Amino acid sequence: MAQTENRTKRKTKKRMRLPNGLGSVHKxxxxxxxxKPWRARVPAHVEFNEETxxxxxxxxxxxxxxxxxxxxxxxxxxxKNPYTIEAATCxxxxxxxxxxxxxxxxxxxxxxxxxxxxxxxxEAIHKMKIRDIRTIHLEGVMSTIDGKFQxxxxxxxxxxxxxxxxxxxxxxxxxxxxxxxxxxxxEGTKRTAIPPEDxxxxxxxxxxxxxxxxxxxxxxxxxxxxxxxxEVKKADVDLENRILVGGLKTGAGKNRRVPIHxxxxxxxxxxxxxxxxxxxxxxxxxxxxxxxxxxLGDILWPELMERLxxxxxxxxxxxxxxxxxxxxxxxxxxxxxxxxGHSNGDITDRYTHHPxxxxxxAIDKVKGR
Numbered sequence: 001m002a003q004t005e006n007r008t009k010r011k012t013k014k015r016m017r018l019p020n021g022l023g024s025v026h027k028x029x030x031x032x033x034x035x036k037p038w039r040a041r042v043p044a045h046v047e048f049n050e051e052t053x054x055x056x057x058x059x060x061x062x063x064x065x066x067x068x069x070x071x072x073x074x075x076x077x078x079x080k081n082p083y084t085i086e087a088a089t090c091x092x093x094x095x096x097x098x099x100x101x102x103x104x105x106x107x108x109x110x111x112x113x114x115x116x117x118x119x120x121x122x123e124a125i126h127k128m129k130i131r132d133i134r135t136i137h138l139e140g141v142m143s144t145i146d147g148k149f150q151x152x153x154x155x156x157x158x159x160x161x162x163x164x165x166x167x168x169x170x171x172x173x174x175x176x177x178x179x180x181x182x183x184x185x186x187e188g189t190k191r192t193a194i195p196p197e198d199x200x201x202x203x204x205x206x207x208x209x210x211x212x213x214x215x216x217x218x219x220x221x222x223x224x225x226x227x228x229x230x231e232v233k234k235a236d237v238d239l240e241n242r243i244l245v246g247g248l249k250t251g252a253g254k255n256r257r258v259p260i261h262x263x264x265x266x267x268x269x270x271x272x273x274x275x276x277x278x279x280x281x282x283x284x285x286x287x288x289x290x291x292x293x294x295x296l297g298d299i300l301w302p303e304l305m306e307r308l309x310x311x312x313x314x315x316x317x318x319x320x321x322x323x324x325x326x327x328x329x330x331x332x333x334x335x336x337x338x339x340x341g342h343s344n345g346d347i348t349d350r351y352t353h354h355p356x357x358x359x360x361x362a363i364d365k366v367k368g369r
Contacts (some may be wrong), residue, residue, distance in 0.1 A: 008369065018072065018075070022042075022061065022079060023040060023042040023043070023078070023086075024041055024042075025039070025072055027038050027039075027068070033355050035066065036064040037064075037066075037191075038064065038302060039061055039065075040061070040062040040063055040064075040075050041059040041060060041062060042059065042075070043058075044055060044289060062075060062078055064074070064244055066096050067259055090129065090130050090166075090334055091128060091129055091130060092125045092130045092133060093127065095165065095166050098165070099166075102165070102183065103165075105336070110231075110288075110293045113293060113294045113295075115158055116294075117294040118155045118158035118159075119145075119158070121141070121145060121151075121155055122141055122155070122158075122159070124137075124141050125141060130171060130172055131171065131172055133176060135177050135179045135180060138159060139180055142155065142182070151298060152183050153182050156177060156182055160175065160178065163175040164170065173241050192320060192324075193325075194220070194318070194320075198310050198313075199220070200310075201308045201310060202308065202310075203369050205307075205308055206267075211270070212304050214281065214299075216304065216318065217264050218268065218271075218320045219315060219318035219319070221263065221366070222259075222264075222322065223319050223322030223336040224246065224258060225319060225341075226316060229279070230280050230291050230296070231246060231278075231290075232246040233279065234278065234279055235277075239260070239272065241261040241360070242259060242360050243258065243260065243359070243360070244258050244260060244268075244279075245357050246258060256338070257356060258359075259339065259362065260360075260369065261364065263369060277290075278291070297314070319340070322340070323336065326339065326340075329362075329367065331362050331365065331366075335358070335362045338355070339359060339363065
């Protein structure tokens with residue numbers, strides 16, 4: 001009888017023995033309690049308890065699976081692509097900090113502030129494991145950005161940089177940010193000149209003491225790029241000869257001599273009388289600092305457009321407006337390119353000796369108010 005019972009007794013399934021160093025697979029909970037009861041894990045590090053004198057092996061979970069075979073296959077895949085222990089749990093915020101430590105020393109403070117603003121806009125994914133972030137998560141963040149096309153485009157560029165860093169360090173295998181679409185450029189706000197009737201609204205705001213409107217006119221009549229003017233120091237301004245030195249980006253644009261139109265001289269004079277080293281400043285927590293581009297471009301400027309009832313012009317429209325005014329004044333192309341900092345062969349060499357008087361005379365041909 002006993003022999004029969006032994007024969008009929010159900011045999012226990014023998015577990016598969018895994019190679020040393022591969023990791024381990026084990027079942028969690030009872031039958032039917034979990035949809036994915038099989039956990040695959042790999043050794044992480046050893047913790048030593050000084051009080052007890054005992055060492056404890058710590059593990060990190062690769063994932064949970066429906067079957068033992070799927071868990072083993074996950075370990076095998078991990079073995080073929082051995083991402084670091086930290087990589088399995090790195091959050092978006094942690095990867096950003098690693099990327100930031102490498103990237104920020106090589107870029108300007110203006111660019112750093114722009115990236116910081118984009119990171120702040122990504123708060124919903126800060127604590128997510130970057131390996132778990134998919135297109136749908138990024139699209140969810142993008143849908144909350146109630147801003148113009150440039151804000152969304154800047155955010156997508158930021159994501160691309162962080163995800164690229166993660167791929168280079170085998171933290172992830174795919175950049176899902178490339179599948180995210182940004183808002184189309186607003187209808188009617190393609191980069192053209194601000195029309196005369198809208199420029200008059202800016203002048204009227206100046207009549208009412210709006211200093212931000214004054215800055216708008218400085219941008220329009222210098223043609224400087226948005227970030228270029230913010231880098232100009234007061235030491236670079238020669239009011240007597242109506243010249244300021246500044247410029248970034250291209251070889252022809254860097255440190256170029258920009259003529260000051262007579263209609264904006266009062267605005268430059270007022271800026272020169274403020275505290276601080278830079279021409280364009282702001283006061284924060286009682287301290288005078290250089291105006292950060294994200295604060296001007298993403299906050300103050302849109303507020304000005306709304307306050308004046310204007311379309312959503314960006315700061316770059318001012319540069320296009322200047323180019324239009326220079327053409328309408330029938331200035332030679334060489335002079336226009338000198339003022340705007342456009343590259344054009346040997347123009348810069350030809351006007352190296354006495355450019356200031358020529359540039360000021362040229363800008364004065366442009367119609368003011």
